[in-house]
Each structure stands twice: as C-alpha cells, then as structure tokens.
Amino acid sequence: MRSGKTLLIISIFTRVSVVLLLCALALLTEYHNLKVAYNNPRLVELSSGKTTRQLYEATDAFFSLFGEPGKMAQTNGGMTWSIRIMGIPFTDPVAALSVLAKDHRWGVGFALGLIVPLTLALLFGRVFCSYICLASLLFFSIARLRRLLEKFFYFPDISINRGFAWGVLFGGLGAAVWLGHGIWSLLLPYFAVGQTIFHGIAYGTLSVALGAIIVFSLLDLCLGKQFSCRYVCPTGRLLGFIGRKSYFSIRRDASQCLTSCQSCIDVCPMKVSPKMDETVDCSMCGECLVICPTNCLSIGKRITKK
Numbered sequence: 001m002r003s004g005k006t007l008l009i010i011s012i013f014t015r016v017s018v019v020l021l022l023c024a025l026a027l028l029t030e031y032h033n034l035k036v037a038y039n040n041p042r043l044v045e046l047s048s049g050k051t052t053r054q055l056y057e058a059t060d061a062f063f064s065l066f067g068e069p070g071k072m073a074q075t076n077g078g079m080t081w082s083i084r085i086m087g088i089p090f091t092d093p094v095a096a097l098s099v100l101a102k103d104h105r106w107g108v109g110f111a112l113g114l115i116v117p118l119t120l121a122l123l124f125g126r127v128f129c130s131y132i133c134l135a136s137l138l139f140f141s142i143a144r145l146r147r148l149l150e151k152f153f154y155f156p157d158i159s160i161n162r163g164f165a166w167g168v169l170f171g172g173l174g175a176a177v178w179l180g181h182g183i184w185s186l187l188l189p190y191f192a193v194g195q196t197i198f199h200g201i202a203y204g205t206l207s208v209a210l211g212a213i214i215v216f217s218l219l220d221l222c223l224g225k226q227f228s229c230r231y232v233c234p235t236g237r238l239l240g241f242i243g244r245k246s247y248f249s250i251r252r253d254a255s256q257c258l259t260s261c262q263s264c265i266d267v268c269p270m271k272v273s274p275k276m277d278e279t280v281d282c283s284m285c286g287e288c289l290v291i292c293p294t295n296c297l298s299i300g301k302r303i304t305k306k
C-alpha cells in the first residue's frame with residue numbers, strides 16, 4: 001500500500017465512526033431505563049408518548065444487531081474496546097491486565113475479547129492508535145493548533161524515556177488493585193475522552209475524566225506533538241511492545257530515498273524514523289507516505305533484515 005492519503009481518509013473515517021458509536025451507546029442509556037421500567041413498547045407509549053415508543057422500537061431493532069442493546073448501554077461506559085459488535089466481544093488489553101491484577105481471573109467471554117485486539121497488534125502493530133482511538137483525534141487537532149501557535153510563541157519539543165509509560169501501566173495496575181478499575185479513566189486518554197462523552201450524553205453531567213483530558217491536552221500542546229501517546233499512554237506502550245515485530249510494517253526503498261531529506265522523521269507523530277528503517281511504535285497513520293517526495297515508502301509485509 002503506497003497511498004498515504006487513502007490511509008489518512010480511512011483513519012479519520014474509522015475514528016469518527018467510533019465516536020458516533022460511543023454517542024449512540026450513550027443514548028442507549030435512556031432506552032435501557034425504559035427497558036428496565038416497562039420492557040413493553042405499549043407501556044412506553046403510555047408513559048412517554050408515541051415518538052418515544054417509535055424510538056424505543058427502532059433502537060431495539062437496530063442495536064440487537066450488535067448484541068443485547070440494554071446490556072451494551074449498561075456495560076460500555078465510554079470504554080472503546082469493552083464492547084460487543086455483532087456478537088464479537090472486544091476487551092481492552094489494559095483492562096484485561098487490570099482485572100487479572102485485582103481479581104486474579106478472567107471470564108471466558110472477557111478473555112475471548114482479547115483475540116481481536118491482540119491479532120490486530122500482531123498483524124499491524126499500533127494500528128489501534130490511528131484507526132480506533134478517539135483520543136488520537138483530539139491529539140491530532142492539538143498538534144495542528146500547536147503548529148499554528150508556533151508562529152507566535154516558542155514551544156519546546158521534549159523527549160523523555162519511552163519506558164515512562166511502563167511506569168504508568170504498572171503504577172496504574174497497583175492503583176487499580178487498591179482503588180478499583182475506575183482509575184483508568186484518569187490514565188488512559190481514550191477512556192477519559194470516551195467517559196466524558198458518555199457522561200455528558202447519558203447523564204448530562206461532567207466526568208472527573210475531563211480533568212485528565214485537560215492534563216493530556218496541555219502535555220501535548222506544551223511539550224511536543226502526541227507527547228501523551230509517545231510517553232504516557234500505557235495502551236500505546238503495550239501495543240507497541242506486542243506489535244514490535246508485526247507481520248505488516250512500514251517499508252522503505254533505500255535506492256529511492258534522498259540523503260538530504262528527513263521529511264518522514266519530521267512529520268511522524270510517533271517520532272518513528274522510517275528513514276532509519278525504524279518500525280516499532282508505527283501506527284500506520286500514512287502521514288510519512290503522503291509527504292515522502294520520492295514515494296519510496298510503503299506499507300506491506302515486513303522485510304526481515306538478514
């Protein structure tokens with residue numbers, strides 16, 4: 001695959017779809033309340049009117065395609081991967097570690113939910129970051145804002161050890177054992193965004209996770225583009241580790257690469273260097289493919305060095 005623009009369009013489309021799905025799930029809360037209270041379209045109409053009955057029935061029909069609608073509304077709570085689509089469960093890998101650390105066991109459905117995320121990571125590396133994670137849409141926008149503001153103000157570009165995110169992961173696991181799994185809404189950017197959207201729509205309230213979003217946003221704005229993704233987010237670090245030898249990866253045709261150029265390094269939001277044939281932490285966003293003047297970058301089956 002050489003078309004970076006196609007990848008960028010697909011990645012925006014899939015992430016916007018995730019946001020819309022989460023909004024729909026939040027709206028399901030009202031449906032769930034009606035289901036628990038009445039569990040009958042006629043009673044819903046008597047209590048809340050004909051339009052509510054029609055919405056109730058349409059919701060019933062549509063979301064039954066994805067599993068048990070009321071249960072989805074109850075269990076998702078803004079967690080992108082804790083979801084069931086068309087019968088297939090998805091379990092967040094960090095949530096899985098957290099449950100293991102606190103409860104020392106997994107339910108069968110919960111464990112099976114790891115198959116899709118782990119397979120994706122083993123095939124495509126950190127692809128979750130560019131195609132599913134709704135926080136990356138926010139960070140993508142902040143990176144553009146930072147670039148604009150750089151014309152007027154000085155912003156440092158700080159690099160720290162990427163192992164810092166392992167510390168956040170293990171610290172979070174310890175905190176989860178002590179305080180409960182809710183701590184992740186403050187440590188996982190996409191959970192913080194998802195929970196804030198969910199609380200706003202389902203309950204009309206602000207979530208404490210909004211504070212975490214503000215902190216992550218300031219880190220990105222003041223310290224470097226996608227700073228939170230590169231150095232703080234435990235999921236990104238975990239997926240980068242699992243997918244470090246992914247089946248597919250970014251590839252470079254060295255014979256076409258220009259010695260004087262370093263556009264791919266400058267543009268990469270993850271600070272990966274395709275020019276140096278680095279692949280770990282690449283999220284296959286396609287930005288370097290778009291900018292490469294000689295089209296010598298592509299995504300395909302990993303070339304193993306001899």
Ligand code: SF4
Nearest residue numbers: 129133136229233236
């Ligand atoms: S590093 Fe974390 S917050 Fe950033 S894009 Fe990946 S999963 Fe989302």
Ligand code: SF4
Nearest residue numbers: 268282283285286288
């Ligand atoms: S190397 Fe960087 S810019 Fe290129 S696809 Fe990977 S993450 Fe995107």
Ligand code: SF4
Nearest residue numbers: 257258261264275292
């Ligand atoms: S952008 Fe293309 S030509 Fe430039 S350094 Fe990267 S791979 Fe080489």
